[in-house]
Amino acid sequence: MRRNTRRRPTGARRRTFAAVALILGGGGLVAANTYASAGEGASGGRVQDQSGGDQAATISCPDVGQQLTDVPGEARADVDKALADLDQQITEAYDRLTSTRQEQAQDGNFVRDSILGPLSEKRTEVIGQIKINVKRAGGTAPESLDGLAACTEISPAQAQKNDGGGDGGNQDGDADTATPGTGQDDGGQGGEQQDGNGNGAAGPFAADFVDITKVQPNVKAKPRKTGDASTGAFSVQCGVNENKVFNTDNLIVAPGVDNGAHHTHDYVGNQGVDAFASNDDLANAETSCSEQGDKSSYYWPVLRVQDGTQEFDAEQQGGGLEGNVGKILQAKEAEITYVGSPTGKVVAMPKFLRIITGDAKAFTNGTANANANWSCTGFEDKVQLADKYPICPQGSSVVRSFAFQSCWDGQNIDSANHRAHVAFADAEGNCGNGFKAIPQLTMRLVYDVPAPVIKNGQVRNPYAVDGFPEQLHKPITDHDDFINVMDEDLMDEVVDCVNAGRQCGAGAGEQPQEPQEPQKPEEPKQPEQPQEPQKPQKPEEPKEPEEPKEPQDKPAPQEPQDEPDPGPEASSADDKDGAKKPGAAPDTPSEPSAAPSDVATSTREAEAPDDARDGETKARATSPAETSDTAVEAQSEAAQPQSQAGTGSLASTGADLWPAAAGGVLVLGGLVLLIHTRRRNMTTN
Structure with a gap:
């Protein structure tokens, strides 16, 4: 061997x-x-943008609809659909912009050649069709339309200018608005901030927030009332959308178009509003208003906290697929009041009158039609913000207020651009151009909002208004919509009350300008997840990091997992089934849906009446440049002591x-x- x-x-x-x-x-x-x-x-798997200011934050396209002031009635339906096509094209281009960061970093001409060029060609075709439709109906399209096809990019540095990219002035002639703060101390993140809010680069950003206690008083005096002034007020109580009636339509701007708003609306009053509702449908619908003769539709974009919550619309157009993410907040108060004119008597609104106040595209359009007013309880008579979201002190709530146009042309219930038939009064409160004063609709929405945390130039768990994705959730894009569906007897009652100087309607006998006492910290209540009972599908369970949850008596924003960049897909009518069904009228307003903002810096409580929602003139001002973002950071961190484990922790x-x-x-x-x-x-x- x-x-x-x-x-x-x-x-x-x-x-x-x-x-x-x-x-x-x-x-x-x-x-x-x-x-x-x-x-x-x-960014948890996504390619991180390393090119800084070399890439575009968003896209700016001329607003074709605002140029169409005279469209024959026979052509309006086709023109509205064409304008909705232009909005969809911008949404798709913005989605491509946010999903091609790597290609942009490698090719400096990528945005121009692969995004803006094709977008301009598509817009040219649609604008040409608009001109044909107007001509066929016997009208003449403005020559300026030919120059509105090309779009431009907005850089991250430009995106810090929260008042918008245009150069228009305020519609009511409020020309001495303060210069907006640029927020340049945010670490240069600008429009390219990549954080854990689930919204990628779609905003909002640290520069969009301000500590309201650091802002100088900026509310202007109101016009003096003459001896003929109509000094009364008529209040209606329509709830705070307890019925969870939501959809992403806009019956005024895009009738007959599914997802015409590209963001989710809250609805109170008329419960039968969707893109396909006729005037007869509105007249026959249910209402959530205590005055059953008021079937008017009051609707506005929802307010959300980007805390990682997977809402019912997280995978739908107008919701998460278009950058509108996070928990929908329900207002704890929604005050609706009609007031008079400081210079004379008012006349009745015509039935089915449509009014839009504010501009959902104000960031790219400019401020000509902007009418955003943000404040905090206890500060409304002193500070109103147009281009910043306020961070409120402890015990104070966020307030959105709207004063609608109060002058009507006396003939039309709508116009081609949905604005020309109504106007704001001038600085003295007079209606010009032969327009007539009508009862001015004012609205005040109050929310308990968890305070966002600002650190190192980035914001965690911010709140923001829903909007078109390319508008970056800027506060200046806030807006409100109204369709008058009061019966004639009730409208006559409103006019008589206002002209006689009485206080009428819901809460009659109370001064509508002073409906609230100074705010005190309330015991937080268990927040309710907004769900859409009309939707056939069940809301998805929130997908949050595996972190211990805070006690439920105080909702603590947690840092969500990174989501894919939102992108539009083909609209589906099935997504809206049930969302358009009338809900039962609420019995009583619901409790707050979120705990009060808990900010360390204390402030004085205001005893003065809330002039900002009287509404004879718009109290609008931007935040002054001396605002201290460092103070906001320290204040916000004190308000949110819980661990912020998650992306970057x-x-x-x-x-x-x-x-x-x-x-x-x-x-x-x-x-x-x-x-x-x-x-x-x-x-x-």
């Missing part, structure tokens, strides 16, 4: 082999983890780097074992 002469490994050899194996294995772990981290970046960093750490330990162990073996061999020899 042949003898096996192969040498068996000695103890020293075995130790040497083990040391080499440890070194190789540990080195492999380190290399693999480094490669994976470089590929993922800070120590917890996630440790989870991402543990393979590299383990690999390092193995390498060190192998080296120690190898050195020890060599020394032992030298001693033996």
Whole structure:
């Protein structure tokens, strides 16, 4: 038998082999983890934008609809649908903009050649069709339409200008509005902020928020009332959308178009409003108003907290697919009041009169039609913000207020651009151009909003108004919509009340300008998740990081998992089934849906009446440049002491780097074992 002469490994050899194996294995772990981290970046799998200001934050396109002041009635339906097509094209282009960051970083001409160029060609075709429709109906399209096809990009630095990209002035002649703060101390993130709010680069950003206690008073005095002034007020109570009636239509701007708004609306009053409702449908619908003769539709974009909540519309057009993400907040108060004119008597509104106040595209259109007013309870008579979201002190709530146009042309219930038939009074309260004063609709929405946290130029768990995706959720894009469906007897009652100087309607006998006492901190109540009972599908369970939840008596914003960049898909009528069905009228307004903002800095409570919602003139001002974002950061952090584990936190960093750490330990162990073996061999020899 042949003898096996192969040498068996000695103890020293075995130790040497083990040391080499440890070194190789540990080195492999380190290399693999480094490669994976470089590929993922800070956005959980998405390619992180590293080019800073070289890339576009959003797209700005001329608003074709605003130029169409005279369209024959026979052509309006076709023109409205064409304008909706233009909005859809912008939405699709914005989706491509946000999903091609890597290509943009590699090719400086990518946005121009692959996004803006094709978009301009599509717009040229649609604008041409609009001109044909107008001409066929016997009208003449403005020559300026030919120059409205081309769109431009807005850089991250430009995106910090919260008052919008245009140069228009305020519609009511309020020309001395303060210069908006630019928020340049936000670390240069601008429109390219990548955070854990679930909204990628779609905003809002740190520069969109301001500590209201740091803003100088800016509310102007109202016009003096003459002896002929109509000083009364008529209030209606229509609830706060307890019925959960939501949809993404806009019956005024885009009738007959599914998802014409590209964002979700709250509805109170008329319960049968959708894109396909006729005037007869509105007249026969149910109402949530206590005055059953008021079937008017009052609707506005919802307010959300970007806390990672997966709402019922998280996977739908107008919702999460178009950048409108997070928990929908229900207003705890919705005050609707009709007031008079400071210079004379008012006349009745015609039935089915449509009015839009504010501009959903004010960031790219400019401020000509903007009418956003943000404040906090206790500050409304002193500070009104147009281009900032307020961070309110402890015990104070966020307030959105609207004063609608109060002058009517005396003939039309709508116009081609949905604005020309109504106007604001001038600085003295007079209606010009032969327009007539009508009861001015004023609205005041109050929300308990968890305070956002601002740190290192980024904002965590911000709140924002729903909007078109390319508008970056700027506060200046806030707006409100109204269709008058009061019966004639009730409208006559409103006019008589206002002209006689009485206080009438819901809460009669009370001063509508002073409906609230100074706010005190309330015991937080369990928030309700807004769900849409009319929807056939069940709301999805929130997908949140595996972090211990805060006690339920105070909703604590948690950092959500990164979501894919929102992008539009083909609209589906099935998404809206049930959303358009009337809901039962509410019995009483619901409790607040979120805890009050908890900010460390205390402030004085105001006893003065709330002039901002009297409404004879719009009290609009932007935040002054001396606002301290450093103070906001310190204040907000004090308000949110809970852990912010998630993207970019120590917890996630440790989870991402543990393979590299383990690999390092193995390498060190192998080296120690190898050195020890060599020394032992030298001693033996």
